[in-house]
Amino acid sequence: MAETSEAKASTSPPGGDAGGEEDKRDERMLECNICLDTARDAVVSMCGHLFCWPCLHQWLETRPSRQVCPVCKAAISRDKVIPLYGRGNTKQEDPRNKRTEPENTSAFPGFSFGDGFHMSFGIGAFPFGVFTSTFNFGDSRPSAAPRGTAQYDEEQFLSKIFLWVAILFVLWLVFA
Amino acid sequence: MAAMSPSERRLQKELMSLMKEPPPGVTVDGDQASQNLTLWTVHMEGVPGTLYEGEKFVLQFKFTNKYPFDSPEVTFIGNNIPVHPHVYSNGHICLSILTDDWSPALSVQSVCLSIVSMLKTTAGQFVLC
Numbered sequence A: 001m002a003e004t005s006e007a008k009a010s011t012s013p014p015g016g017d018a019g020g021e022e023d024k025r026d027e028r029m030l031e032c033n034i035c036l037d038t039a040r041d042a043v044v045s046m047c048g049h050l051f052c053w054p055c056l057h058q059w060l061e062t063r064p065s066r067q068v069c070p071v072c073k074a075a076i077s078r079d080k081v082i083p084l085y086g087r088g089n090t091k092q093e094d095p096r097n098k099r100t101e102p103e104n105t106s107a108f109p110g111f112s113f114g115d116g117f118h119m120s121f122g123i124g125a126f127p128f129g130v131f132t133s134t135f136n137f138g139d140s141r142p143s144a145a146p147r148g149t150a151q152y153d154e155e156q157f158l159s160k161i162f163l164w165v166a167i168l169f170v171l172w173l174v175f176a
Numbered sequence B: 001m002a003a004m005s006p007s008e009r010r011l012q013k014e015l016m017s018l019m020k021e022p023p024p025g026v027t028v029d030g031d032q033a034s035q036n037l038t039l040w041t042v043h044m045e046g047v048p049g050t051l052y053e054g055e056k057f058v059l060q061f062k063f064t065n066k067y068p069f070d071s072p073e074v075t076f077i078g079n080n081i082p083v084h085p086h087v088y089s090n091g092h093i094c095l096s097i098l099t100d101d102w103s104p105a106l107s108v109q110s111v112c113l114s115i116v117s118m119l120k121t122t123a124g125q126f127v128l129c
């Protein structure tokens, strides 16, 4: 990898061999349309244009009232871009949840704690556990990606309600 | 050299590609631009077959540290300002991509191409300002 890019940097005749030109075009395919670097935390818009999420986010913040694709001027918004996860990207964390929105990162551990509690609770109080876990699988899994949206907040709120209902149910089982 | 800011990185990339593959009739003063990445001087030749054939113009590009989110400030400078309905005698250029229609996917090269095509047309094809 390092060798090929070095070779490319040192030999840069305007009309290079066909192979080199093709390589360069392939590389440019994956460049962010804003910073012109290889896209990091890449997202793609509905119109198919590639950006780094931090670059696109800054552009959306620059003109909040008129959010258009920098390349083709199609309407674009935070919720309508698709994060791209390459093979090397093992964590597959949605770039839109990274540091640009600190309140989301703090909300996330609370969510996973709630999830874990449901799991362990499922053994103790079987009928109710089945109900909560089907609720989780049926409803929250497909829409797990757009964290930070209103829908996500709602789901989190619902999951907290279920947690409290479950706790009350245990107390009722113990004291009744 | 200290680490470059995102705007400097992008300007450096643009400068490299503009020096390597300039559009016809356009040359950037690479030495000056690489000394101060926020102020570029671009030489532009009047397109053959137009009113400006044989003329030479000089454009100045000023960039803020918010470039490319902010548009560059582009003006004709020197003593030869093209006579055109969208160019004021002080060098100010009336072109929508330099204000409201700016996008960070545009570049110095695309601005130069827009100015070249603006100079190819006379009033009528562009909205007056």
Ligand SMILES: [Zn+2]
Binding pocket: A032, A033, A034, A035, A036, A037, A039, A040, A051, A052, A055
């Ligand atoms: Zn970028």
Ligand SMILES: [Zn+2]
Binding pocket: A045, A047, A048, A049, A069, A070, A071, A072, A073, A074
């Ligand atoms: Zn687009």
